[in-house]
Amino acid sequence: MPLHKTEAFVLRTYALKEADKICVFLTKDQGKVRGVAHGARKIRSRFGSALEPFTEVTLGYFQKEGRDLVSISTCDILRSHFERGARDVETASAFSYMAELLTEFLPEHEANERLYRLVVATLEAIEDQVDLSQTLRYFEAWLLRLVGFFPDTSHCAVCDSRISDDESVFLANEGAPRCAACGGGKGFSVDAELRSVIDEMFRVHPTTFARKRVRPDHISKIGEINYQIIRHALERDLRSRSLLKQLSTA
Numbered sequence: 224m225p226l227h228k229t230e231a232f233v234l235r236t237y238a239l240k241e242a243d244k245i246c247v248f249l250t251k252d253q254g255k256v257r258g259v260a261h262g263a264r265k266i267r268s269r270f271g272s273a274l275e276p277f278t279e280v281t282l283g284y285f286q287k288e289g290r291d292l293v294s295i296s297t298c299d300i301l302r303s304h305f306e307r308g309a310r311d312v313e314t315a316s317a318f319s320y321m322a323e324l325l326t327e328f329l330p331e332h333e334a335n336e337r338l339y340r341l342v343v344a345t346l347e348a349i350e351d352q353v354d355l356s357q358t359l360r361y362f363e364a365w366l367l368r369l370v371g372f373f374p375d376t377s378h379c380a381v382c383d384s385r386i387s388d389d390e391s392v393f394l395a396n397e398g399a400p401r402c403a404a405c406g407g408g409k410g411f412s413v414d415a416e417l418r419s420v421i422d423e424m425f426r427v428h429p430t431t432f433a434r435k436r437v438r439p440d441h442i443s444k445i446g447e448i449n450y451q452i453i454r455h456a457l458e459r460d461l462r463s464r465s466l467l468k469q470l471s472t473a
């Protein structure tokens with residue numbers, strides 16, 4: 224059983240028995256990986272603070288054939304966001320929200336390098352202290368796009384015709400884009416202006432996007448589109464979202 228080494232982000236951990244933890248990681252070359260950290264709940268654990276959310280680590284683990292749960296051997300901190308998360312409740316709840324989204328949407332043991340880069344870029348934006356809700360809308364939309372759920376508004380999903388840039392698109396519940404003729408004006412309307420904001424969002428780094436003065440109603444509409452798709456895909460609300468919402472309206 225060879226030792227597998229990779230860079231990874233810690234997403235979340237759960238207590239397992241008295242001394243152990245189950246940890247969920249986003250690894251660079253194996254996608255989402257769940258593993259057992261033996262002894263991680265002990266006070267003098269060799270894992271120290273390496274298992275805090277969104278700590279970037281060098282992870283070493285063993286995987287037995289036919290088993291999803293790996294056995295974590297080493298976990299060394301490359302870059303920690305723990306202090307920021309511990310200091311500031313908004314960042315902490317943004318972290319739990321992002322971790323829940325990643326845990327829910329990613330299959331196990333399937334590499335997705337662009338997704339890994341999305342997490343790196345989003346954390347950079349959070350470190351830069353740009354607008355947090357704008358950054359999260361960017362993260363949600365990109366995540367949904369990379370797992371194939373975010374609509375491509377350039378074509379109608381019903382008649383397959385091209386929808387020109389100056390037209391509105393009408394989204395069905397699950398996010399399918401429809402032209403005005405097929406949508407019959409029903410569904411969530413995305414006008415030309417909002418479409419161009421979305422197009423731009425998919426072209427730039429999250430820090431650049433979050434520094435832009437995007438109209439608040441556009442940001443909240445992007446949030447509505449994302450959340451409609453998320454709820455439809457998961458068939459439920461996300462636990463971490465209600466806390467985040469309370470904070471952002473406080």
Ligand SMILES: [Zn+2]
Pocket residue numbers: 379380381382383384401402403404405406
């Ligand atoms: Zn159509």
